Amino acid sequence: MITIEDLIQDVRKYNPIEELKIRKAYELANELHSGQFRQSGEPYIIHPLSVAMILSEMRADSDTICAALLHDVLEDASDKITKEDIAFQFNPTVAELVDGVTKISKLNFSSKGEENEANTRKIMLSLTTDVRIVVIKLADRLHNMSTLDAKSPFKQKENALETMELYVPLAYYFGAYSIKNKLEDLCLRYLKPDLYFKLQDLRNKIEFDNTPILTEMSGNIKGILGNRFDNDITFRIKNIYGIYKKLTEGKKISDIHDLLALKVIVDTMENCYLTLGLIHNIPYHPINSKFKDYICLPKTNGYQSLHTTLCESNVLVQTQIRTFEMDRVASFGLISHWAKNKGEARDTMQRELNEKLPFYRSLVEIDKMFADNTNFIKEVKKDIFSKNIYVYVDGKVYELPEGATIVDLAFKISNELGYTIVDAIVKNEHLRDERVSFDYELKNKDIISINSDKLLYGQVRKLLPAAKTCYARSRILENIENIK
């Protein structure tokens, strides 16, 4: 279990002078949360302490660390403390931060349904009074999502959906990829657990199979760079949600060009280009169409890197070349200013956000991000929250979401049946057989038998419009891709 000493030790590394203030915030939070427990049974204080730890990893200033420790007191101990008390005992900034976080917690995003998409953007744009409020909220959410196990399945799904709708795009806005990737995987784990664990196995296998080649490649690059300049080479496998998204786009695993990535970090920008030249000289095959210079043309969220996709023994490896500083931005985005320019970090972050946000709205990149998210959320909602209907096939009962068709049912029974479906027979209320097309929308208590023809295997494109569930759609897209 983490303690205040862990936090102090972490903060000491970059900000040794404000230990007392942080200890004081901890003491106060500990007192105000005493007797409160999390659903996991842990004392409540572990939560604010963990949130503060996440922020200290980002090199957050001491006001932010204090606010993180106190972030839940106005909500959970409102009878014992006010915003004014915090301002008096610490300073007005800490009070504003705690108050801001409390206000966001009270907005209920996920229950608003359709109007929510527009709302999400509005909220983001209005949250520009102090960017640190949003950063604390992101850390809060990250810790809550990593401790969801203790909650009921419904709460888990509700939280995960809200995270997907609001916090994942926020993390992307900030360019905080390390947070975004963690949140996405956690969301998928609770929204589609079966799929998540299947993909996790797949990812482990990919890692096991490709570690030798990645190790060899990094060794070669290390050798070629030699002692010319300071460098660090690591590799990673794409996150689970990232793999999931590519698969639902209809891609095959072997076609995901950034499934495997080598990260080459060097000291200066000039050396990034030098490194690129040296790597292209090794007999790996760079894939021309996949080269990107995000150093000259940074992404809108500030991401900078050179990307070149290399092909070695039929394996695609995206090679990312950037400086140590660019790497910090790649993990934390805007938030990395904390580490860069200490005293003015907050103003710099605020200015960047205020300058960028107004023109963010029209950018294709961000729109695409929202669109991906929106589709995912819609599908999940359809699967999870819509009313279910029950139909009979060969005396067995199958549960499907409202609006599901014969195609969805067929895939639910077996992939084989889905891929070879012709049409179906439904017993109507007079118990007379009625032949229906595969796009027939199922009704509660329908008695169905599905006709299939093995010779039709592979002709699934026509089924796509009739597939309403995520599962059937993904299977069909997969099949279309395999036959190409």
Ligand code: MN
């Ligand atoms: Mn909290």
